[in-house]
Amino acid sequence: MAGISFSVAPGEIFGLLGRNGAGKTSTISAIAGLRRPDEGRITVLGEDALVRTDVLRASLALQPQQASLFPRLTVRETLETWAALYPVPRDVDALLDEIGLAEKAGARAARLSGGQQQRLLLATALVGDTPVVVLDEPTTGLDPHARHAVWDLIRRAQAGGTTFLLTTHAMAEAEEMCDRLAVLHEGRMVAAGSPTELIARHAPGGVVSVRTGDAGLADRVRARFGDVMTAVESTGRSGRTRFEVTADDPHATAAWITGLDAGADVRPRPATLEDVFLRLTGTPLGSGTEQEEKR
Template identity: 90%
Template structure:
């Protein structure tokens, strides 16, 4: 898929099994939102197929509308509608929606049913937005950055809602650039980079494949230390950056034997802060893309979306 001369998505392919939570993981601009826009029927891909429940969704648009619900990244609520009115409005769009009062109880907003959505807290609004995607009781739900900007408590509340819906048989496709969310929530995921899928599998499989052993985190006053380590370890050295006003350099190294690697780096610079640790999905991401993560979730939204 292209936007003028920019190729946002280039020849990707993946499948989502019934009843699983599948994640699209990538930086802003990786192509995630463009991909789900095509899946949800908001944009027609330049080539290829989108199949929902085994049917061609580009042809069977009626099936797509009845089978898939979408919560966009920049979704918003009608501020003057009350909570129950909001869900009743969305429920009316589907042939066999869930019971609104039961869903309100499940999302913990039964006591707020008569409140206007504008008066809800940020976490409550996000739960209500998720409920608008769940109220249709569709077999497939697509969520674009469902927890962006939420505090840890609100984020875990949304995770719990998603897990309960999955236990009831709902299949989820979600996008995120939050590594902890992907590792915690996703049964399988695909890592996207510059419009392509560069790896796919379960979080555990990806960690074992691309960051087996562990990681060594290093902070040093020597600006040349990262180059010395890279000369021996190549692209296993990632996340090289200056550590603020102190001028210290921070970098990480994936290694089969992180303790031995830590000892070797300490020999190069005894004053460095060198810490071996187990690998995470974030380490896999850095290894695959060669880039750092967005520092905060309140940065500018993805520029890959529809324009």
């Protein structure tokens, strides 16, 4: 990894956005003290995290992506175990109420649903009442209801003053949760800012979405627009092709493309964070492998 430099303000939710293998987990592992960077400097609350490891342990909690629970411990025992690791932890009963698991306090972790287990895992990171919490893809694999429940827990903790650094490759999560974020690609940081700032900077006009049966249309559009055109995708047996173009004037661009193929489905729309990501990296989220992410 190289060229990664960012700061997180107190009380902020800061995201690291990138596909698998981009370097997200390696970055937060270094910040959390699980691996030592070859060069550079990491500070947590103004202290050198590579030297003042005592400060790091007392001020930062981490929920790794591959975190798991002790299956035979109850929900209460789980939180009490983690609380014992910190000098001034949160009240376990109050936290059980907050995460909606008070009625499950005596249930073994293995008996919880997937969403309940994820809430309990997040609670193990919150129970220490540390000023900084680092979450590695905290909602991966959750259904929409469980995902929103986790988001609500994070927002409530943020309202109480907790600072969050989280990784994600879920575009909705980045746009919904992050005050600011950095986009990582192949071990480098390629952009940073709020979701609104990134859209305004890299896709200020909008996007034109095209579906066409003309196999040559994509090549003609690419000849004019070049690298602002996303990858061409075939829609299979229908024989139709889909692509998108980032444009300063999406309506004028849509009219120009329609002039080339009147039968094409051409739709101008506002840009999203996903459009920015595709333009910056040239790859869709979700590509790559989990093994690559751990490099």
